[in-house]
Amino acid sequence: MPSEQPKARKPRRGEAVTEPLWIRCALTAVALGFLGLLLMLPLAAIFVQAFEKGWEAYLAALTDPETIAAIRLTLLVAAVAVPLNTVFGVAAAWAISKFEFPGKNLLTTLIDLPYSVSPVIAGMIFVLLFAPGGWFGPWLEAIHLKIIFAVPGMILATLFVTFPFVARELIPLMQSQGIEEEEAARALGAGGWQIFWRVTLPNIKWGLLYGIILCNARCMGEFGAVSVVSGVALTLTLQVESLYKQNMTAAFAVASLLTLLGVVTLVLKSLLEWKIPKQTAEEAMGYCGD
Amino acid sequence: MKTRTWLYGALLLASGALAYWVTGCAPSSEEVKLLNVSYDPTRELYEEVKTAFAKSWKEQSGEAVAVKTMHDGSGKQARKVIEGFEADVVTLALAYDIDAIRQKAGLLAKDWQSRLPHNSCPYTSTIIFLVRRGNPKHIQDWGDLLKPDVQVVTPNPKTSGGARWNYLAAWGYVLKRELGSFDKLKDPQAAEEVARANEKARDFLKQLFDPKKTPVLDTGARSATITFKNGIGDVFLAWENEAYLVLQESGKGKYEIVVPSISILAEPPVAVVDKVVDKHGTRKEAEAFLKFLYTPEGQTMAARHFYRPCDPKGVPEELLKQFRPVEMFRIDEVFGGWAKAQKEHFDDGGIYDQIKGT
Numbered sequence: 214m215p216s217e218q219p220k221a222r223k224p225r226r227g228e229a230v231t232e233p234l235w236i237r238c239a240l241t242a243v244a245l246g247f248l249g250l251l252l253m254l255p256l257a258a259i260f261v262q263a264f265e266k267g268w269e270a271y272l273a274a275l276t277d278p279e280t281i282a283a284i285r286l287t288l289l290v291a292a293v294a295v296p297l298n299t300v301f302g303v304a305a306a307w308a309i310s311k312f313e314f315p316g317k318n319l320l321t322t323l324i325d326l327p328y329s330v331s332p333v334i335a336g337m338i339f340v341l342l343f344a345p346g347g348w349f350g351p352w353l354e355a356i357h358l359k360i361i362f363a364v365p366g367m368i369l370a371t372l373f374v375t376f377p378f379v380a381r382e383l384i385p386l387m388q389s390q391g392i393e394e395e396e397a398a399r400a401l402g403a404g405g406w407q408i409f410w411r412v413t414l415p416n417i418k419w420g421l422l423y424g425i426i427l428c429n430a431r432c433m434g435e436f437g438a439v440s441v442v443s444g445v446a447l448t449l450t451l452q453v454e455s456l457y458k459q460n461m462t463a464a465f466a467v468a469s470l471l472t473l474l475g476v477v478t479l480v481l482k483s484l485l486e487w488k489i490p491k492q493t494a495e496e497a498m499g500y501c502g503d
Numbered sequence: 504m505k506t507r508t509w510l511y512g513a514l515l516l517a518s519g520a521l522a523y524w525v526t527g528c529a530p531s532s533e534e535v536k537l538l539n540v541s542y543d544p545t546r547e548l549y550e551e552v553k554t555a556f557a558k559s560w561k562e563q564s565g566e567a568v569a570v571k572t573m574h575d576g577s578g579k580q581a582r583k584v585i586e587g588f589e590a591d592v593v594t595l596a597l598a599y600d601i602d603a604i605r606q607k608a609g610l611l612a613k614d615w616q617s618r619l620p621h622n623s624c625p626y627t628s629t630i631i632f633l634v635r636r637g638n639p640k641h642i643q644d645w646g647d648l649l650k651p652d653v654q655v656v657t658p659n660p661k662t663s664g665g666a667r668w669n670y671l672a673a674w675g676y677v678l679k680r681e682l683g684s685f686d687k688l689k690d691p692q693a694a695e696e697v698a699r700a701n702e703k704a705r706d707f708l709k710q711l712f713d714p715k716k717t718p719v720l721d722t723g724a725r726s727a728t729i730t731f732k733n734g735i736g737d738v739f740l741a742w743e744n745e746a747y748l749v750l751q752e753s754g755k756g757k758y759e760i761v762v763p764s765i766s767i768l769a770e771p772p773v774a775v776v777d778k779v780v781d782k783h784g785t786r787k788e789a790e791a792f793l794k795f796l797y798t799p800e801g802q803t804m805a806a807r808h809f810y811r812p813c814d815p816k817g818v819p820e821e822l823l824k825q826f827r828p829v830e831m832f833r834i835d836e837v838f839g840g841w842a843k844a845q846k847e848h849f850d851d852g853g854i855y856d857q858i859k860g861t
Contacts, residue, residue, distance in 0.1 A: 288525045345587040346608070362588040444588060445538060445571055458574070458725040459546050 262465035274466035302379025310387035336441025362444035382424030540590035543723030576723035577664030596664020626810035
């Protein structure tokens, strides 16, 4: 009971809260109940459904040639989109946090555009631009390049949707770090690349990794935009939707793969969250190690 | 830092292997690829046709052929082909959707529908009702759908072919009820009576597609099936083939079929997309694929998946017996063909939009 707390002792963790026990318990129960009902139960349901017909059916669903093809396509899309968005994200964050230039606010706002545009609309924009009847359609037709209803379109749509992830992660980090270290490096005679590789990049590496992981998770989980521009080849999310209408168990088996991806992302994310403050603390102490 | 070097080496190797697997060329085979763009409930049918056709074509020509079929609401699929999805053949839910591909993208010859027997419809179907076990709401005919406690499941007429057949079947039912006979539609002296009947039908459809009556409008027939199976609604206005498939898959006793007093003859046509097959060099295979649907083997397959075969001669009797007799009218007879029906009812600003208040 808070009222009986001896004054001499330093308050232990949690004792600063003055609410009675039953309120604390009730709040915890509500939070856990919500978590269980809205997060854990659906997660569990995916696996229950996936294993409904046993291990063999599960493995058969995952080794189905179409599912394998979907896994490959998903990895391919991520393998193109994530590095491109990483390069862009670093460049944009670098420009925004280290330099002053006209149109900087506009750029910052534009980076956020994909967050506010619905993915379906993003997909439709690309159809409008690149479909045979679209703006660039006749030209693409002339050089025999297929974008819409083919893999390039899916990569473009994914690029658009996952555009802000790396940049958004880096901008606040780089802004908070300021430009003193870079200026010092310059004063000591370092060139541009040298500054980037030896000063800027080491400073942002964990934040960058964090952004890449989020970007990758979104790449692989994207549905709306790629669904509009997809053709015969399907990514994992589209494969789940297609299977859902034919074979529930297989659909949930593939869905369980995506769920596992989510869990791995979550674990990596937590690891990094633990790493980032540690790094900052080390720097604050003047620790300079490899 | 030896371990670190090893770690980086291993990482590099792993990502290299992964990259090789991801980009590594798909087994480059000699097989000819055909893309069949189809509507929502034909998944199981074309899955079976694909294998049988590949075997028959191999025997006939020595060539390996792989048919890939994509499914979604018929109208949605047509739009995708118009926008540039390169289908070698289209097997859609209704003639208008294929005609739209001809009109808007010019991908087919004008006479496409007369190039294959039976107006290019290798199988037909109709619209019937699927209700829950014991038919607790006593739904026997179209009129019962408007009972206040009955909720209806149908896909969206804007994207789904099956839903447009649903809509027109209901409209035809009201006309028949009001007029007694469709002959009056052609009789100039009955014009006033016909106009009144049409007004009644419009009112019927307005009530049927009221959001309280029909809370979910899925994009395609299969999505609507899943909605109904998930427990929404008392009656599902379904393709006959889809209704029988649900009965077959979910075992006996969960659902029942109700045959209304009258329904529409649904004719899902098939066509080779001329411009695409000429570009891909696949005309021969595409035409053979569609013709295969008309063979006794193809017809039997259709019947086995509960599509009514257009040429039942070579189809086993027990498969034909499964179809219950349904009184059916044709779209030409009541609505003057698909082009007219589409324009009046389903195009933007048409009657469907008007009754939905958009």
